[in-house]
Amino acid sequence: MAASNLIIPVVAAVALLGSMSVYTVKEFETGIQFRLGEIVKTDIPPGLHFKLPFVNTIRTFDERILTISTPPDRFLTSEKKNLIVDYYIKWQITDAAAYYRATRGDERAAVVRIDQIVKDGMKSQISNLTIPEVVSGDRDLFMRNVIEATNDDIAGLGIRVVDVRIMRIELPPEVSQSVFARMEQERAAVASAVRSRGQEQARRIMADADRQRVEIIAEANREAEQLRGEGDARAAEIYGQAFNKDREFFEFYRSINAYKKAFAGDNNVMVLEPNSSFFRYFGDQSGGDVSRVEQPAAVNRLPSLP
Structure with missing residues (x-):
């Protein structure tokens, strides 16, 4: 009976010592082992570990953020x-x-x-x-x-x-208004500077466009003058060739064109010298003396002077 009565206390003591000899470090912790207040082991990893009861103590610390x-x-x-x-x-x-x-x-x-x-x-x-x-x-x-x-x-x-x-x-309320006002002024200054740069760039673009326009117009005028000169030269060449082929017909043709231009408008009254050759083809189909053209008819068409 006495022996059986000792079993329970012994088992309890063994269980107590066993529990005091085992400790656990969680997965997000690290441990430190002390012996009589002095650190003897650090950075104990997570898991199940053993220690000496009453001699070693354990402190764990959270390693999470x-x-x-x-x-x-x-x-x-x-x-x-x-x-x-x-x-x-x-x-x-x-x-x-x-x-x-x-x-x-x-x-x-x-x-x-x-x-x-x-x-x-x-x-x-x-x-x-x-x-x-x-x-x-x-x-x-x-x-x-x-x-x-x-x-x-x-x-x-x-x-x-x-x-x-x-x-x-x-x-703070005492400075918020002044700070906001100054920030608005600074932003306004930045915006003004940006607008100024934009306007300056616009002026440069417009000036460049005007310069290109002037150059294009000048080049076009130069080409036009060149073409006009070439056309006039060609026309003069054709006139010269026609004049050399039939001088009388050429003179007649030029006079007819002059008559068309002279009498194209409403004011077809002309004052000429009596011996002018302008109307020589009116009276003489061969271009004879202009004295044969009856001039008084033209003179009578002059408006009366006041």
Whole structure:
């Protein structure tokens, strides 16, 4: 009976010692093993592990990316204007032993230190920028500078800042109107400069078009004059050939054309010298003396003088 009564306590003691000798590290954690308060093993991987009861203790730390949500804070720009910036921080434990030594494993202490270092980096960056540069500048470059500066400062803490993102930027009421007015003026100046460049370009295009028009017209006139000269030369050549073939007929033909032009309009009254040869073909078909043409008929058609 006495032996049987000892079985249960022994089994219970063995089970207790067994449970105290086994521990589990989750898949998203890393572990540190202590012996009497001193770190003896780090970076324990996920899985089932063993330890000495009452001698070894285990601390596990989350290796996932964690988020710090900070309340909006005021930052001073290079113009000595306040901006209200709302942002968040993504961070991760990279060295569990260094993290434990720096913070004693207290996540709240780590969050406070990270937030303060990031805030100092934000102040340093924003203090060198104007409000328009912060609002509409290269946000990615701005954030990279903050992250790099922060990671340099926390290099010995066993953690790293993965990302810092601005969620919202607001202007205090006392400066918002003046800032908006100045931004409108700057945009108006940019628009005016763009319009001026467009107008200048339009003037250059119009001037070039006018120059080309003048050149084209001049070239056309030159070609026309050349063709006209060639035509006149050809006509003179034809006239010369006709004159040489039959001089009398040529003179008659020229006189007929002159009569047509002279009497083409309503005013067909002409005053000529009595011995003019203009009407020599009127009275003499052979082109004889003009004195045979009866001139008084033409003279009688003159209007009476007042």
